[in-house]
Amino acid sequence: MIDSAVQGVQLTKTYAQGDAAIRALDDVTLDLRVGELALLVGPSGSGKTTLLSILGCILRPTSGSLWVMGDDVTRLDERHLPAIRRDRIGFIFQAFNLFPTLTALQNVALALDLRGVTGRAARDRAALLLDQVGLSAKRDAYPADMSGGQKQRVAIARALTGDPPIILADEPTAALDSQSGRTVMDLLKRLARERGRAVGIVTHDNRMFGYADRLVKMEDGRVVSDERPTMPDERDLEGAVA
Amino acid sequence: MRLRLSELAWRNLVHDKVRLLVTVTGVVFAVVLIVVQFGLFLGFATTTSSLVDRSRADLWITSANVPYIEVGVNFSERKLSTVLATPGVAHATKYIARFSQWQRRDGRQESVQIVGFDPDQTLGGPWNLVEGSVSDLKLDDNVFIDELYKAKLGVTRIGDVFEIRGRRARVAGFTRGIRSFTTSPYVFTSFKSAQTYVNLPEDQTVFILVKGDGSVGLDVLRHRLLSSLKGVDVLTTTEFSRMTTFYWMFTTGAGVAVLLAALLGLVVGVVVVAQTIYATTMDHLQEYGTLKAMGATNGYLYRVIIQQAVISAVIGYSLAMIASWFVVRGSAKGGAAILLPWPVAVGMFWLTLAMCTTAALVSINKVTRLDPAMVFKG
Numbered sequence: 001m002i003d004s005a006v007q008g009v010q011l012t013k014t015y016a017q018g019d020a021a022i023r024a025l026d027d028v029t030l031d032l033r034v035g036e037l038a039l040l041v042g043p044s045g046s047g048k049t050t051l052l053s054i055l056g057c058i059l060r061p062t063s064g065s066l067w068v069m070g071d072d073v074t075r076l077d078e079r080h081l082p083a084i085r086r087d088r089i090g091f092i093f094q095a096f097n098l099f100p101t102l103t104a105l106q107n108v109a110l111a112l113d114l115r116g117v118t119g120r121a122a123r124d125r126a127a128l129l130l131d132q133v134g135l136s137a138k139r140d141a142y143p144a145d146m147s148g149g150q151k152q153r154v155a156i157a158r159a160l161t162g163d164p165p166i167i168l169a170d171e172p173t174a175a176l177d178s179q180s181g182r183t184v185m186d187l188l189k190r191l192a193r194e195r196g197r198a199v200g201i202v203t204h205d206n207r208m209f210g211y212a213d214r215l216v217k218m219e220d221g222r223v224v225s226d227e228r229p230t231m232p233d234e235r236d237l238e239g240a241v242a
Numbered sequence: 243m244r245l246r247l248s249e250l251a252w253r254n255l256v257h258d259k260v261r262l263l264v265t266v267t268g269v270v271f272a273v274v275l276i277v278v279q280f281g282l283f284l285g286f287a288t289t290t291s292s293l294v295d296r297s298r299a300d301l302w303i304t305s306a307n308v309p310y311i312e313v314g315v316n317f318s319e320r321k322l323s324t325v326l327a328t329p330g331v332a333h334a335t336k337y338i339a340r341f342s343q344w345q346r347r348d349g350r351q352e353s354v355q356i357v358g359f360d361p362d363q364t365l366g367g368p369w370n371l372v373e374g375s376v377s378d379l380k381l382d383d384n385v386f387i388d389e390l391y392k393a394k395l396g397v398t399r400i401g402d403v404f405e406i407r408g409r410r411a412r413v414a415g416f417t418r419g420i421r422s423f424t425t426s427p428y429v430f431t432s433f434k435s436a437q438t439y440v441n442l443p444e445d446q447t448v449f450i451l452v453k454g455d456g457s458v459g460l461d462v463l464r465h466r467l468l469s470s471l472k473g474v475d476v477l478t479t480t481e482f483s484r485m486t487t488f489y490w491m492f493t494t495g496a497g498v499a500v501l502l503a504a505l506l507g508l509v510v511g512v513v514v515v516a517q518t519i520y521a522t523t524m525d526h527l528q529e530y531g532t533l534k535a536m537g538a539t540n541g542y543l544y545r546v547i548i549q550q551a552v553i554s555a556v557i558g559y560s561l562a563m564i565a566s567w568f569v570v571r572g573s574a575k576g577g578a579a580i581l582l583p584w585p586v587a588v589g590m591f592w593l594t595l596a597m598c599t600t601a602a603l604v605s606i607n608k609v610t611r612l613d614p615a616m617v618f619k620g
Contacts, residue, residue: 049618058535058614079539086537093617097532101253110250114538162537170618 004031004067005166005198006055011064013050013221024050025061026221032166037192037199037211042218048202049170051218055200056089056168057081069165086114090159092188094171096151098143104130104154105139111161129157133187149180156187167191169201173208185211251549254526262554265518269558270565272511273594277566278580279504283497285579290423290490291483293339293357297366299451300460302482303467304475310486311339312355312424314448317474324470325450330463332455335360336433336447340440341426345405346396353426354395354406358436365451368430373400374415379432384414390575391427392416406439421579423490452476508597516601519551523605527612534614543609547602555598559591 013025025047032038032055040048053059054066057073065074069088073081085091098107108126112118117125130139133153143151152172159167169188173181189211192199201208209215209229217225255262288295294302294311303325305315325334338358343351359366361379368376368386378384385406387395395404402413406429422428429439437444454463464476477485491497523530530543566582573580 053615053618056535058618082534082537082539084537085535089537091535091617093532097528097617099250099253099529099532101257102250106249110533111536114533114536114542158536 003034005034005069006200007031007067008051008055008061009065009067011051011054011061011066013047013054013059014062024221025054028064028218028221028223030055030216030223030226032198032200034165034198035192035196036213037189037201038214038216039209039212040200040202040216040218041204041206041209042224044204046218047221048218050221052168052170052200052202056091057084087162088164089166089168090162090164092152092155092159092167092169092172094174096143096148096155096175098151098154098158100143103140103142104135104146104150104157107143107154108158108161111158115162117161125161126157129160130154132160133157147180148176149183152176152180152184153187156184156191160191165197167197167199169199171203171205172201173203173205178207181205181208251546252553254522254546255550255553258522258525261518261522265515265554266558266561268514268518269511269554269594269598270562272507272514272597273559273562273590274565274569275507275510276504276593277562277582277586277590278569279500279507280586281566281570281573281580281582282578283491283500283504284581284583284586285421285573286423286497286500287487287491288581289421289579291486292420293366293428294479294483294486296369297337297451297479298453299365299479300454301452301464301467302477302479303450303452303471304448304477304482306473306475308475310489311449311482312341312486314339316442316446316448319445319447321471321474322447322450325452325467328463328466328470330454330458330466332453333363333365334450334452335363335365337366337449337451338433338436338440338442338447340436340442340448342406342429342439344395344411344427344429347404348396350396352395353424354429355422355424355426356406356436356439357428357430358433358439359430359451360433365453368415368417368420368428370418370420372416372418378414379430379435381414382432382435383410383412384431385411385435386415386417386430387413387427388417388420390419390421395427407441409435409438411435411439419574419579508593511594511597512601514601515551515554515598516604519547519554519598519602520605520608522550523547523608527608528617530609531612531614531616534612535617540610544606547605547609548599551598551602552595555594558598559594562594563587563590 008030011025011028015022015024028051042048054061065072068084073084105126108129109122112122112125127139130136133156135150135153138146138150172184185208188199191197212229215227215229216223305317308314319336322334322336325331340356342354342356344354345351361376374386397413400413404411420428460478467476570580570582
């Protein structure tokens with residue numbers, strides 16, 4: 001049985017623009033399930049990043065409710081949301097968002113520091129996570145000295161520091177070549193399949209649609225289709241995770 | 243403090259070395275400016291009242307309403323007999339502190355402050371003697387000056403003879419580090435010689451210094467003296483010292499000026515550090531947004547920013563103290579003393595920390611209002 005890790009019910013998000021109100025999200029009901037990789041796709045301005053931000057507890061919906069691992073977070077005070085993000089959600093960004101002044105190991109360890117893990121324990125855990133994404137050799141490299149694919153794998157290792165049940169990624173392959181993109185998607189797919197994470201990915205990259213357990217299409221702030229495509233070619237899933 | 247946090251703060255700082263240099267320079271400039279100005283204030287305050295503070299007297303008898311030592315008004319020396327006859331007085335002595343004119347051998351006139359006291363007593367004499375003995379002043383016309391003013395007064399060695407208001411004056415000894423706030427050097431001499439140097443009638447004195455025998459408190463002794471003397475004030479040494487210091491430091495505005503300069507240093511420091519830390523924060527705004535998205539609390543981000551401020555403060559303070567030490571050391575041979583007692587040095591450390599953390603508030607305000615949603619591109 002598949003459980004919902006994140007569940008949004010009748011979510012709307014309205015922005016004020018002058019006297020007008022822009023409805024970025026319109027009555028969206030969606031869940032991300034444990035062990036499932038869901039792609040959120042659609043044209044620019046369709047509301048997919050707004051939806052991802054709300055699912056990640058970064059943005060509050062104007063109305064509707066959001067449940068994360070069984071808790072209604074829309075009822076929580078603002079000051080409780082950082083803990084929800086820290087403990088339950090791992091984020092991966094289009095531009096990697098690594099700290100340029102820190103090495104790969106230090107970038108991952110910084111995320112552990114947020115969780116109160118410091119010193120040798122943080123370094124050991126960070127090294128293990130980098131090893132899991134195949135970057136042991138790059139642990140002392142700075143982001144400027146790494147390829148896009150390597151940076152994104154560091155970002156994935158960083159997202160895994162809190163062992164979160166939910167992984168949310170915003171265009172994780174947009175800045176990568178196709179080979180690096182496949183490597184990153186392989187990693188994310190394995191996280192869903194083998195480690196039971198609920199993975200939600202916003203993407204424009206239709207080359208990656210084959211990785212989706214679910215393909216959620218959005219237009220004008222609404223979900224227009226929510227499909228489970230045929231399982232992708234298993235060849236694409238091999239060899240990325242040590 | 244957690245190690246990782248310090249490392250991020252440190253690396254954010256050293257990432258842009260030019261900016262770090264500007265920050266630290268700003269802190270150093272501000273701290274040195276504050277130390278020098280406040281040190282000058284302390285030096286001035288100490289100097290203005292040094293004659294009073296080092297007099298060894300318990301009480302000062304002055305003409306009524308004398309506001310500070312340099313403007314004492316003469317009165318009959320016969321009051322000394324009354325003072326000496328007062329129960330509770332161990333000893334008392336006549337004392338003069340007045341301006342006069344010193345004529346150098348090249349004919350140039352210099353203003354000096356004649357300090358006349360009784361060399362047979364311990365009250366009111368010079369201190370920090372490096373050449374000569376107080377007993378040398380028992381001889382008429384012998385005077386002591388401070389080493390600092392040798393050049394100003396044209397003195398080269400003991401035995402040099404000059405004129406003070408047309409009267410002979412022979413240098414018989416030197417003191418060290420007795421500065422005059424008024425820039426008119428002190429010339430210590432016997433009371434009798436001083437009377438001639440300042441044209442004071444023989445039956446007059448300017449002050450009477452009193453030492454109590456300890457049998458009664460100073461308030462009681464003062465009350466007794468006031469009840470038997472007319473037309474005078476009886477002040478404790480502490481009171482007269484404060485009055486003199488207050489006059490020079492605040493009534494003339496001299497102290498206010500240096501304190502304002504010290505305040506200016508503080509403001510400059512806050513502005514420079516605030517500007518550079520803010521610029522650093524703006525440079526790393528995306529990273530702060532990322533941390534927020536990852537679940538960092540505002541408190542966590544505040545600590546990063548404050549640690550950057552603290553690191554800047556510690557580096558800047560350390561360098562500033564080294565620079566200040568040289569300034570203070572250099573001032574020892576100058577006319578204006580800059581004092582840096584250790585409590586002030588310790589206080590400056592905390593002030594520097596406060597200055598830098600205050601400067602960080604602008605950045606903290608920026609980060610507080612940072613929307614973590616900025617990390618996603620729509």
